[in-house]
Amino acid sequence: MSTLAWFAFASLAAWVWLLLGQGFFWRTDQRLPPPRDDEHAREEPGAWPRVVVVVPARDEAGVLPLSLPSLLAQDYPGVAEVILVDDGSTDGTGSLAAELAGRCGGLPLTVASPGEPEPGWTGKLWALRHGMALARARGPEFLLLTDADIAHGPDGLRRLVSAAVGNDLDLVSQMARLRAESAWERLIVPAFVYFFAQLYPFRWINRARPRATAAAGGCVLLRTETAVAAGVPEAIRQAVIDDVSLARAVRRAGGRIWLGLAERVDSVRPYPGLGELWRMVARSAYAQLRHSPLLLVGTVAGLVVVYLVPPVALVTGAAAGDAPAAWAGGAAWAVMAGSYVPMLRYYRQPLWLAPLLPFTASLYLLMTVDSAVRHHRGRGAAWKGRTYARPEAAPER
Template sequence: MRQTAGVTVLRWLSVSSLLCWLWLTCCHGFFWRTDQRLPPRRPPARWPEVAVLVPARDEAEVLPASLPSLLAQRYPGRARVILVDDHSSDGTGALAERLGAAGGLPLTVTTPPPLPPGWTGKLWALRHGVELAGTGAEYLLLTDADIAHGPDSLAGLVAAAESNGLDLVSQMARLRVATAWERRIVPAFVYFFAQLYPFRRSNRPGARTAAAAGGCSLVRREALERAGGIAGIRGAVIDDVSLARAVKSSGGRIWLGLAEQVDSVRPYPRLAQLWQMVSRSAYAQLRHSPALLLGTVLGLSLVYLVPPVATVAGLVGGRPSVLLTGAAAWALMAGTFLPMVRYYRQPAGAALLLPFTALLYLLMTVDSAVQHWRGRGSAWKGRTYPRTG
């Protein structure tokens, strides 16, 4: 009797998971497609002035691979780079000045005042950079210190904004996938982000969804001021999404897609480093809500873990209905993940391992909540932001 009841429960769970995957595949903004690239563009009649803002804290390891790419931008108009050295302890500022001496776009290296309460370090650095940029810059490119840009990246971003009347143009940088753990975690990271914030919906003017990628976001200065400036999101841990929401809710047009000339050079060779990257903001993504955490754990289990469990149980136990529904759900899961796997130039078979990666993300999310409940908040670069609610 117990075995029959267990099979019945597993059968219904596998059917529910399959229904979820049918809905996700067909009705969730086609989040799994990777065709959102820079929209059609043409050179503007006048190239607007741009200030490139780079917040940097203890970035001496990656700066030689990223900063020269910004200084070497082939931009037809006026542009300059402002690197805000956020009180680094590894000589980031001095290294930046040496790299700037090699030529290219004008470089300013500056340090902000001490971090005040209520601000995250990155946003405080960006606010300082915005002030230093002055009113002459019509656009601000907010880019992280670990992001390398192709030589025409800035020109492409500005042309896309000018040609399409966009106030925020953001590209999800292609993250590094050199090690085994990077190959297992990184493509899924972008896939899950797109599932949470479908790019097509975010790019639709009337849709409520709004998202951006903090590593590469070109914002029109007027739109930023209309949205309340950097101060309007000063305490946000997930600053890129908060910026996109602020710009879109104030009437601005935003666009987010995958990058072709923007790459992260930061290495994450060990699982512990990738774990920290995800867990530091995962619970903030759930608005620090225990109810949302519980729903996320149950949802991830149903959508990602039930299909392989049902497939194996149905095969071993000779239950064709459980086997078929579980395998069908797993196939849809792998099929929607495959475009992202190909975007990262990984073997197609890696798409079948998404349930294992999803389990890791589930554990990372729970760990993020545990750290929050312990009062550690979001820790990054030697700073801990305590919980606010």
């Protein structure tokens, strides 16, 4: 066989293994679990625990009118309140939040400001530190940590608490459905969640004996006593990938974790152009690789073999009369596209996007390389006007 055919068969073998041996990552059926006990007798907790919602926000005036009212309007039977931490905004985020609370009513809202981060802290975790300290003074059993661009269904908090209490979970996290309306969002956003699930298969995370650990930072319900035991957020104060770091800290403290896809938790933040999406991925991609050049080389090679070889082998093999290369490349591409279909359906996107996954993967490859280049130039992770030249990677579990 030709060299190209060998690479094509290697890619096909990798896809067969990914399809069957990587925690069925491509399935989208990991949703909030019902209580473990009798489903009819314990659909909801008998005594609803106190919850404080903590929202770190920096220059979020553009999205708050779409997100904050959904939190204030939560239909929660117990005692709950919202703390929005205005992290040095210059667009009137704090005053807008207070105005929305006065106009919409609902859960009580407190707007606080932590000042500029101390050395050794990333901005979001500094804001969370301040908000969580204020929250703990209220004596809540649970904290809901949610981003300022996340809109929640009216029963979202009720369902999160029911899942946590009914299954004795310390951290319940839902991956919000990101916006996928512009052409670039449709091409890149579903793949972002697909790649995340491939790296951290939800089924592995949710097993009694977990094989992976992760969370989705946009929506995290955290048991307060577990946060204290894990030393959160101090233990992860430099993390750029704060959600994965949080999950690992909770797991190290003996906490039980669940992660799945959301049904009524949506991000309202628009990413209309490629530039915005590129910056979103590039700011943390190299941190995910623990700033390791060797891991970067391995990741690039893996992406090339798994995602780019199949279409190249099919087209080149067919043109050159190399039947084994064309057959193996076509089969690998078909498996790849088929595994992407459930995620496209979850995002309500046309299925013709599935064969374009190699192109999307090539963009992610370039974003990852760009992330490494930025790091080695001392620019590191940049977000909302702040740059972290050499932030720590997420610690291992």
